[in-house]
Amino acid sequence: ARTGIPEAVLAEGKSPDQLARILAEARARRTVLFLTRLPPEIATGFPDLDYDPISRTGIFGIPTRRPETDGKIAVVCAGSSDLPVAAEARRALQVFGTDAPLYADVGVAGLWRLMEVADELRQFRVLIAVAGMEGALFSVLAGLVPGLVIAVPSPVGYGVSAGGQVALTAALASCAPGVVTTNIGNGFGAAAAAWKVIGAG
Amino acid sequence: ARTGIPEAVLAEGKSPDQLARILAEARARRTVLFLTRLPPEIATGFPDLDYDPISRTGIFGIPTRRPETDGKIAVVCAGSSDLPVAAEARRALQVFGTDAPLYADVGVAGLWRLMEVADELRQFRVLIAVAGMEGALFSVLAGLVPGLVIAVPSPVGYGVSAGGQVALTAALASCAPGVVTTNIGNGFGAAAAAWKVIGAG
Amino acid sequence: ARTGIPEAVLAEGKSPDQLARILAEARARRTVLFLTRLPPEIATGFPDLDYDPISRTGIFGIPTRRPETDGKIAVVCAGSSDLPVAAEARRALQVFGTDAPLYADVGVAGLWRLMEVADELRQFRVLIAVAGMEGALFSVLAGLVPGLVIAVPSPVGYGVSAGGQVALTAALASCAPGVVTTNIGNGFGAAAAAWKVIGAG
Amino acid sequence: ARTGIPEAVLAEGKSPDQLARILAEARARRTVLFLTRLPPEIATGFPDLDYDPISRTGIFGIPTRRPETDGKIAVVCAGSSDLPVAAEARRALQVFGTDAPLYADVGVAGLWRLMEVADELRQFRVLIAVAGMEGALFSVLAGLVPGLVIAVPSPVGYGVSAGGQVALTAALASCAPGVVTTNIGNGFGAAAAAWKVIGAG
Amino acid sequence: ARTGIPEAVLAEGKSPDQLARILAEARARRTVLFLTRLPPEIATGFPDLDYDPISRTGIFGIPTRRPETDGKIAVVCAGSSDLPVAAEARRALQVFGTDAPLYADVGVAGLWRLMEVADELRQFRVLIAVAGMEGALFSVLAGLVPGLVIAVPSPVGYGVSAGGQVALTAALASCAPGVVTTNIGNGFGAAAAAWKVIGAG
Amino acid sequence: ARTGIPEAVLAEGKSPDQLARILAEARARRTVLFLTRLPPEIATGFPDLDYDPISRTGIFGIPTRRPETDGKIAVVCAGSSDLPVAAEARRALQVFGTDAPLYADVGVAGLWRLMEVADELRQFRVLIAVAGMEGALFSVLAGLVPGLVIAVPSPVGYGVSAGGQVALTAALASCAPGVVTTNIGNGFGAAAAAWKVIGAG
Amino acid sequence: ARTGIPEAVLAEGKSPDQLARILAEARARRTVLFLTRLPPEIATGFPDLDYDPISRTGIFGIPTRRPETDGKIAVVCAGSSDLPVAAEARRALQVFGTDAPLYADVGVAGLWRLMEVADELRQFRVLIAVAGMEGALFSVLAGLVPGLVIAVPSPVGYGVSAGGQVALTAALASCAPGVVTTNIGNGFGAAAAAWKVIGAG
Amino acid sequence: ARTGIPEAVLAEGKSPDQLARILAEARARRTVLFLTRLPPEIATGFPDLDYDPISRTGIFGIPTRRPETDGKIAVVCAGSSDLPVAAEARRALQVFGTDAPLYADVGVAGLWRLMEVADELRQFRVLIAVAGMEGALFSVLAGLVPGLVIAVPSPVGYGVSAGGQVALTAALASCAPGVVTTNIGNGFGAAAAAWKVIGAG
Ligand SMILES: Nc1ncnc2c1ncn2[C@@H]1O[C@H](COP(=O)(O)O)[C@@H](O)[C@H]1O
Ligand SMILES: Nc1ncnc2c1ncn2[C@@H]1O[C@H](COP(=O)(O)O)[C@@H](O)[C@H]1O
Ligand SMILES: Nc1ncnc2c1ncn2[C@@H]1O[C@H](COP(=O)(O)O)[C@@H](O)[C@H]1O
Ligand SMILES: Nc1ncnc2c1ncn2[C@@H]1O[C@H](COP(=O)(O)O)[C@@H](O)[C@H]1O
Ligand SMILES: [Mg+2]
Ligand SMILES: [Mg+2]
Ligand SMILES: [Mg+2]
Ligand SMILES: [Mg+2]
Ligand SMILES: [Mg+2]
Ligand SMILES: [Mg+2]
Ligand SMILES: [Mg+2]
Ligand SMILES: [Mg+2]
Structure with missing residues (x-):
């Protein structure tokens, strides 16, 4: 603490x-x-x-502050397979003191779904992005919004992407500036970093 | 032959x-x-x-057919670092008998540049896509066009993406249906496959 | 869609x-x-x-078209261990609208079995080839037929080939032009690509 | 932009x-x-x-703003081998508009040197930490300061740590909350992320 | 024997x-x-x-000597997940003939806990250090004590650190002189080496 | 000796x-x-x-025996890139005491060239096979001849096959019985093993 | 066949x-x-x-020949964990037509046990050697006997040697001439190769 | 210091x-x-x-103590390729204060050379062993002597052993108790550890 x-x-x-x-x-x-x-x-x-x-x-134990919705942090993910990791990040943020909205089902295979919410996403200071498979979401998102993108690779995939390894390296190699990464599945770590970013840590 | x-x-x-x-x-x-x-x-x-x-x-030796522009195959790449690989594919296609147009500088970090040409790209039966770094272009492109996307990972990058390894695995793990892959830097192989697709092989 | x-x-x-x-x-x-x-x-x-x-x-749900046998796509595999992946590809093709014939048990250890059906295989525009272990089938097949070979590495093997990794890299490194690859076990992806090749997508 | x-x-x-x-x-x-x-x-x-x-x-070209020293971002590194990467981060920050101080030679092999500046380091909102070899600096620093630690693995080392791979995985696996990571040697990316954190992006 | x-x-x-x-x-x-x-x-x-x-x-069988507490070897670990490996080392030492004290819960995320016992730890000739995750403990400890540090990477972690691989490479790449390493989880091997160090083998 | x-x-x-x-x-x-x-x-x-x-x-020094052509060992390779490794094996065999014939340019992309010499190859007790890229030659050859196939992976290739890694794993994973392997480029080792096989060691 | x-x-x-x-x-x-x-x-x-x-x-089915003990092939292994792989090789040899003796418990940690049987082992034309962990047995054995050593890495070990990977690479990298290798656990393949060596295939 | x-x-x-x-x-x-x-x-x-x-x-600078030959530490290596790493260890020991004898050319391919000096080697408290290729020396040596074996993998080899990776994993996986390891080529680290072992640090 x-x-x-x-x-x-x-x-x-x-x-x-x-x-x-x-x-x-x-x-x-x-x-x-x-x-x-x-x-x-x-x-x-x-x-x-x-x-x-x-x-x-x-x-x-009972967290001292009640979570508020302050509109600074959002959690974004590609599909229902990524929900456990997204949920870990949101639960951690609640313990810290904020309710972060969830944007699910905005993977790049259906780019228009991501485009539809792009204006909303541009309002947040930090976006915790959860994606597995090839992790293209991280780069696409970071090219669309001004906020910091904290990539959380999700252990979803098979063959070469089993265990989240491809999504992790895609986040690290992202050609869009302003993407940072945590370990595979580390929703808690992403939440902790986001909390520090908004100066509430 | x-x-x-x-x-x-x-x-x-x-x-x-x-x-x-x-x-x-x-x-x-x-x-x-x-x-x-x-x-x-x-x-x-x-x-x-x-x-x-x-x-x-x-x-x-002199190829027997003069290349024609038949509008069935296009070559797409993300940036100037990918041009050598894109050029290998286009030169091979010329030997086979076709002049394929090049769409350069349409990487995902600047998604709007890709969007601007999306309607044009939708006209092609095959898109040879060349990308290095994190290879997000493959998935984004395959989500936008009906044609077959032949991904050619490009050996461009540093750290984890050195040698094209991340782009390769991103192509293989792509969550967009209709993406197939060749070895890193194999522009010739992609051209040969594209040529077979359009039934001219 | x-x-x-x-x-x-x-x-x-x-x-x-x-x-x-x-x-x-x-x-x-x-x-x-x-x-x-x-x-x-x-x-x-x-x-x-x-x-x-x-x-x-x-x-x-009920696919709108009834599958037809149009003789453009075949599925080829080396042995009974590869049948699950071959079946995923064939089921997907049925949903899309075609019944693709299966050539099983044509692995390279018994090259004459492959030779016996080589003339038949030369009739297809696309061959979805499924192989595990060392994946030699991909190169041998592509050297025998004019159609496009879509390699699907199968997660069959032990030791170095456990999980399909050797077959995948063999497909990517194939010295026969006209081989493209999907992720390990991705029968659906191969079917989607084949469907696009025959212009029915 | x-x-x-x-x-x-x-x-x-x-x-x-x-x-x-x-x-x-x-x-x-x-x-x-x-x-x-x-x-x-x-x-x-x-x-x-x-x-x-x-x-x-x-x-x-001439950056529009003159860099200011606003005391929100610091760059920390372990030894003189890490200076090129640290310098890339600082140069990028200058282009963005801020002069970030450098704390060099604070590697963990000499923990007391890090301890001596710990109180100073606790004043910054973001610490860009550059380290190669085994990358222990990232965890130790994150355990000492409240700010966000952006780890930049440095391609310094030999044997298992050649190319920065060990430092990278150490950053990702850090057991201290609030560490995020960029690709090996990506000083620019760390600077871009830091700039977004302080809300100046 | x-x-x-x-x-x-x-x-x-x-x-x-x-x-x-x-x-x-x-x-x-x-x-x-x-x-x-x-x-x-x-x-x-x-x-x-x-x-x-x-x-x-x-x-x-009954070991011939009763274990003594001779104060030459200590076992140090970061957290309760590392206890099985630490216990293997201590049990082996008992069979050899010595009772080695255990310092648990001295991970680097809470550096002050390690600092509190640093003077005690400086009394030992050999420190068997058990750590998983990013293994920063090995370098930090070796920077604090004059004794030999035998690192035992612990198979604790997820994502990149699953199986103990990151802690192992961190031990090998340690920039603090005087760290040697055993295989992941090899508490027995570390105990055997420590026993040889104190000349009792 | x-x-x-x-x-x-x-x-x-x-x-x-x-x-x-x-x-x-x-x-x-x-x-x-x-x-x-x-x-x-x-x-x-x-x-x-x-x-x-x-x-x-x-x-x-002067080898004591003059090499003879005893017709028990042959060296087989896929293309001109493999000649250096094939030559190392043949030179070693000369030192041991035998002149082994070379069958070059029999790679699997042109299967008919291999078929043309298959009857000749069936006469040898040992075949040293050198191949790079995807190493399909090893399995195909072992399926055609009764002799022992000693695979020597050749460091020829790019992308995933750079350095000979794919050919090596293909040899190890070969589904044809009677293939054994040496290290990448180890023509000397293959010659030594072949020499032992023919009982002349 | x-x-x-x-x-x-x-x-x-x-x-x-x-x-x-x-x-x-x-x-x-x-x-x-x-x-x-x-x-x-x-x-x-x-x-x-x-x-x-x-x-x-x-x-x-009933093998046509009854196995004979012809004294040309022996199976050697380091410990009881390697017995399943050694047994696969011996069972295969029985099917082929020979009873090969087993030398178990001759690992290099107790070199004298290997030395005691060295003279016996020197009588065989082929030695199938099974070893896991660090696979030092392969090199030591090949330095002691004139026969061909066929190394079969055994999937015994933990940490870095889990799955037999270290023993495999040790066999491939052996500095003793005349060692060839099969895939991890491939007792059948080693038996088939040995059978070919003794000219009975 | x-x-x-x-x-x-x-x-x-x-x-x-x-x-x-x-x-x-x-x-x-x-x-x-x-x-x-x-x-x-x-x-x-x-x-x-x-x-x-x-x-x-x-x-x-001039080391304060003149090196003495105290007979507690020896450096052992397999061949002339390993001499640079062995020399780094010996030079470091000289700076610390001791002249350690060198036993070169005792690799396991010629086991008798190692056996000839085994009695001498049994006199030392610490043996710094340097080996590349498959690193069998580490296990064989540790099975012969009572002293602590500090393995220094040497970056000697090609193919799978290029860079020292096989020797490193062989050291870690050694089935002989009492082997500890340093990073590839880290003669200095081994010397520092040996110096601590003999209580002179
Ligand atoms: N076997 C498969 N191989 C490749 N992609 C698939 C497969 N099954 C589903 N997908 C795709 O994976 C993406 C993520 O799936 P979902 O988690 O269901 O949203 C979707 O775009 C699917 O089209
Ligand atoms: N850039 C390339 N990528 C993939 N295959 C190639 C390339 N260039 C040549 N090849 C193929 O590699 C095989 C071996 O080439 P070679 O060594 O020239 O006989 C031939 O079948 C060529 O068609
Ligand atoms: N060959 C070596 N192997 C391992 N560590 C070393 C070696 N040479 C220097 N070091 C250590 O590496 C750390 C970083 O060195 P430097 O970059 O010189 O500050 C210092 O703690 C040195 O003690
Ligand atoms: N190309 C080669 N491949 C494998 N082993 C070799 C090769 N050349 C030499 N050797 C062996 O490598 C060992 C070490 O060689 P050296 O460093 O010359 O003592 C010796 O046992 C040699 O027989
Ligand atoms: Mg995803
Ligand atoms: Mg790119
Ligand atoms: Mg197969
Ligand atoms: Mg460092
Ligand atoms: Mg730990
Ligand atoms: Mg080849
Ligand atoms: Mg063993
Ligand atoms: Mg050696």
């Missing part, structure tokens, strides 16, 4: 015992925790958690 | 001696040869060759 | 809820959908779908 | 002829251009360019 | 039958065995084994 | 001084040496060497 | 239906089949098969 | 100007510097440096 962001815990790979100890300690310290990649079958053992099965995130 | 395509010779890595022997044999057989990746310093030793330094290709 | 190809949905990784919503929307729009990579255990929840367990594809 | 950032040209791989044409066109359009990865032996042919051999960048 | 280290058996991938034969033979030879990567469901079939489910190690 | 093969020296990367010392020592021991990957500009400094610029090999 | 080796079928990834059809056809043709990578739960459905659960191979 | 090791400077990639500034500063601080990867053509510009062209290292 020293850097203005509530603490996150990568729950994947931790045993229920380890998680119980971490939560107990957070309760003692009266800290808010944000748990990511928490499997539903483990989450059921922690009824205190505010758990969301789409994003597989859990919120522990 | 059994498959309807004049013979190509990959000149890169062949010694002047080896090339001289190949040309002598072609002269004896009265065959047309298309030499690719021929370095200029070696080409100067073969004054009979119709050599083009941009595409680094040489044409040996 | 703006590009002449009915819409495809990559079902893998989507929840039954997400798929139900997508189908409901397609019913409302009276669109035909082609679902790929749909696991059988999920398909059973959608009795309206015309589901095929070999290709793991589902057809939703 | 539609997105608020003057145009950049990747000069590497372009011939002097191509560059001359690009500059002539910019002069006609009265645009400012920022050229990156411009080799010194080619730069000498363009005396109009404001060329800097360390960053290998050229500025063409 | 010729090199002073009791024998280790990689249990993963061995059938219960194979393990039974190995143990029977060890009993006959009156040898102590250290089994690594032994799944709990297989361990239950061997009640003679001293099995530890966290490290997934089994000790067979 | 304990294993029946005269000693080989990898000259690449060795300084003239180091080579001079190695040759002096061989002269003292009256040993025959086979030098591989010896650059021509260094070879000129050693007039005693029997140097061949195509294969870049040097023979030092 | 044209090349002297009974037919092999890669059973992995084939459905019981597909296998049933293949066996029915083999019965009709009165052919012997060798099935590899056949999961035990599928094998139980084919009681006619001579199935071996260690090697996961099935023999269908 | 806080960790007991004189400072090293990676000279590769630094300009003469940058190096001059670093040396001037070291002179002012009266520090000893150890420069690695310093090209000879740059070294000639610094006559004060004690430069060694084999290891490409420069020593600046």
Whole structure:
């Protein structure tokens, strides 16, 4: 929390015992925790958690601020396969204190859907863009809007794009200035960066 | 030529001696040869060759047909770095018998330039698209036109995109149906495929 | 469908809820959908779908044209392990409007089987070739026939060829002109490209 | 420039002829251009360019604003090998309109040097961090300051870290929230993102 | 045992039958065995084994020396996900003859926690450091202490860091002198090396 | 020579001084040496060497047996780019004691050329096959002949096949039984293996 | 069988239906089949098969020759984890007509065990060597014996050696002349090559 | 020097100007510097440096201790190609204060040469082993001696082993306990670790 962001815990790979100890300690310290990649079958053992099965995130403790809709950050994604990652970013932003609108189904294969909302998207200071497959959305979006584009590659695809690797390298190699990238599937990291950008961290 | 395509010779890595022997044999057989990746310093030793330094290709012998502009194939590329590969494709098409128009500078970072020519591009049966960096052009183009898009990744980029690897995987992972791919920099292969598509092979 | 190809949905990784919503929307729009990579255990929840367990594809809605056998496209594969991918391509072609014949068991280890059907294969304008392991079929086939070869690497193999990676790179590196490639296992993409080639898209 | 950032040209791989044409066109359009990865032996042919051999960048045309020192962006790097990339970022920021201070020689092998300037670094809204080798600087810095850390992996290293690959993956995998990444060596991209963050784009 | 280290058996991938034969033979030879990567469901079939489910190690036979706390070796790790690997190293050290203290939760994202114990850590001749994700701990630690740092990359992470690959390359590329590395997850190997360092092998 | 093969020296990367010392020592021991990957500009400094610029090999000392043509081993390659590697294998066989015939220009893109010599090739006990690009020759050949096929991937190609990587994996993944492989460009190793096969080692 | 080796079928990834059809056809043709990578739960459905659960191979039909022990081929492996691959090679050799002895537990970590049998191993014309982890066995063995070493990398290991990749590249890069390699886990391919070497194919 | 090791400077990639500034500063601080990867053509510009062209290292300033031969550390390598890396390690040890003997030409292809010196090698507490190609030396050595083996992969090889990658992974995957690894070519790092092991750091 020293850097203005509530603490996150990568729950994947931790045993229920380890998680119980971490939560107990957070309760003692009266800290808010944000748990990511928490499997539903483990989450059921922690009824205190505010758990969301789409994003597989859990919120522990009551965030001090109620989220507001301040219109500075939007989350954009290409299709329904990308929703879990988009949801992780939006849940994290809620914990930080803002409700970010979601623009889903704006992939580049149907460019006109993206064009229809382009004017709206130009209003945001930060756009968290989630895309898998070939990740063309990142470059196209960054060519259309003045805000910062934080690319979150999504582990959606098969063959060469399995695991999100192509979308990641597409984000890094983007020929449009103003795109920055996080690790594959790191919705929380993108939210934390966006929160710092709008000066609220 | 059994498959309807004049013979190509990959000149890169062949010694002047080896090339001289190949040309002598072609002269004896009265065959047309298309030499690719021929370095200029070696080409100067073969004054009979119709050599083009941009595409680094040489044409040996007189193609039987004069190229026509039949309006079925276009070559599209994102920027001036992609011109050598685009030129290899266009030179090969000339040897086969057609003059394909070039649409340069239509990369996705400036989407409006691509939009301005979209109606024209929709007239072609095949579009040979050349792009490096993150290769978003392939998906965007395939979402805009009804023709077949033959993606030729271009070895333009640095860091993760050095050598054309990101553009290649972006072409393969494209979420727009109707995109097929060739090896990085293989303008000749794309031209051969396009020629077969229009039934002239 | 703006590009002449009915819409495809990559079902893998989507929840039954997400798929139900997508189908409901397609019913409302009276669109035909082609679902790929749909696991059988999920398909059973959608009795309206015309589901095929070999290709793991589902057809939703009644395609407007009845498939015809027009003799322009053939599907060729090396062995029974490649049948699922070959079947995805053939099912997609049926949705588009054509019944493409299948030439199975013509791998290069038994070259004479391929030679026996070579004259037949020379009649087709497009050959969708499916092969895993080392993917030698792509080059051999393209050296034998005048039609366009669309290579679909198949995720069959172990060790270095696990996941189809060797067959993919073999297709890209093919020294026979006129081979183009799709992503590993992308039978739908190959079918869409073939459909565009024969000018029916 | 539609997105608020003057145009950049990747000069590497372009011939002097191509560059001359690009500059002539910019002069006609009265645009400012920022050229990156411009080799010194080619730069000498363009005396109009404001060329800097360390960053290998050229500025063409007179930027409209004079750079100010507004104290919102700093550039941080680990050692003298990282200076070319750091300089590309700073030159780009000057073109945009700001003079960003440089903190060099603060690598993690000598943690106390970083600690000594930690309080200063905490004043900036954005820190462009340049590091090669194992890229530990990104995580350590992000754990110390509240600002956004834009990691620019530097192509410094040998063996496994040759070309900047380890630093890149270290930035992406950083366990400190609020780190975002650009392609290896992309000082310009980091500057463009930073400029958007401070709302001046 | 010729090199002073009791024998280790990689249990993963061995059938219960194979393990039974190995143990029977060890009993006959009156040898102590250290089994690594032994799944709990297989361990239950061997009640003679001293099995530890966290490290997934089994000790067979009674080590001749009782472990002592000699203060020469410490095990350091970043978080609870790294505990299994840290535990494998500590269990191996116990078999060899020493109890090494564990410093957990000293990752670089919270640098002050590492700083708080830095003076203690400076007392050890060898530090076995376990870290996943981006592995920044290795460089930071080696910059703080005079002892040898044996890095054990931990298979903790997702996206680019899945499987421990980023932490491994970070250890190898470390710019701090005096870091050596083992394979990902090889706690036993690190313990064997540490034991040789303190001259007890 | 304990294993029946005269000693080989990898000259690449060795300084003239180091080579001079190695040759002096061989002269003292009256040993025959086979030098591989010896650059021509260094070879000129050693007039005693029997140097061949195509294969870049040097023979030092007089092999005891005169090479015979025993008709058991043949060298087969796809095109003129593969000749350097094929020549390294043939030179090594000469040192061992046999003259192996060369079948060049039998790549799979022109399958009929391979078919024309198939009956001849069926007479050999071992076929050293050299191929670059996609390496389809290995599988096709092994499907046609009863002898052992030793595949030597050749570093010929560009894009994905640059450096010989695709040909190597194609050889390893070959679906034709009886193909074994050496490292890329290792003509010497293939010759040594062939020599052992015919029982002459 | 044209090349002297009974037919092999890669059973992995084939459905019981597909296998049933293949066996029915083999019965009709009165052919012997060798099935590899056949999961035990599928094998139980084919009681006619001579199935071996260690090697996961099935023999269908009665091989014409009874295996003999001719002392020309041996199988060597490092440890019990390599036994499945070694067993695949030995089972294939039995089908071909020979019983090859097995030398297990001769890994390089205990060099003396290998030394003890070195004189015996020097009697064989071909040694099929199976090793995982770092694959040092291949080079050490080839330095000790005059016979041909056919390396079969085994998919045993973790971290960098997971899947057999390190052992494969170690075999390819071996500095001992006379080592050739097959794909990871390809015991059948090694057996087929060995059979050809001893002139019995 | 806080960790007991004189400072090293990676000279590769630094300009003469940058190096001059670093040396001037070291002179002012009266520090000893150890420069690695310093090209000879740059070294000639610094006559004060004690430069060694084999290891490409420069020593600046007079080390306080005269090197002693204390018999605790030895450097072992496989062949003359590995000498530059072995020399970097030995030069670094000299700066630290010890003369380590060199055992060259003990590669595993000639195992008896290694066996001849095995008894001598068993006297050392630390063995710095340098090997390229397939790196089998690391495992074989660690199986023969009780001391710690610090593996330094050497960038010697071609094809799959180009750049030292195979030797590196072989070291990491070694099945012999007590092997630790440094980055490819990092003789300095190995020396620093060895120095810490013998407690002299
Ligand atoms: N740029 C190119 N890309 C792909 N294939 C090529 C190219 N140039 C030549 N080829 C083909 O490569 C094969 C081998 O060429 P060669 O080594 O000249 O016999 C021939 O079949 C050529 O058609
Ligand atoms: N097997 C497939 N291969 C390639 N693209 C596909 C496949 N199935 C669906 N698609 C496309 O993938 C894109 C993303 O799909 P969706 O996640 O369903 O929106 C759509 O444009 C589909 O047309
Ligand atoms: N072209 C080659 N390919 C593979 N191994 C080789 C080659 N040339 C030499 N060798 C072997 O590489 C090992 C190391 O060579 P050297 O560095 O000369 O001692 C020796 O065992 C040589 O037999
Ligand atoms: N050959 C080398 N291998 C590994 N690290 C090195 C080497 N040479 C110098 N270093 C370290 O690399 C870091 C960065 O060096 P510099 O760029 O000189 O500041 C310093 O901490 C040096 O100690
Ligand atoms: Mg997407
Ligand atoms: Mg581009
Ligand atoms: Mg196949
Ligand atoms: Mg650095
Ligand atoms: Mg960690
Ligand atoms: Mg070839
Ligand atoms: Mg092994
Ligand atoms: Mg070596």
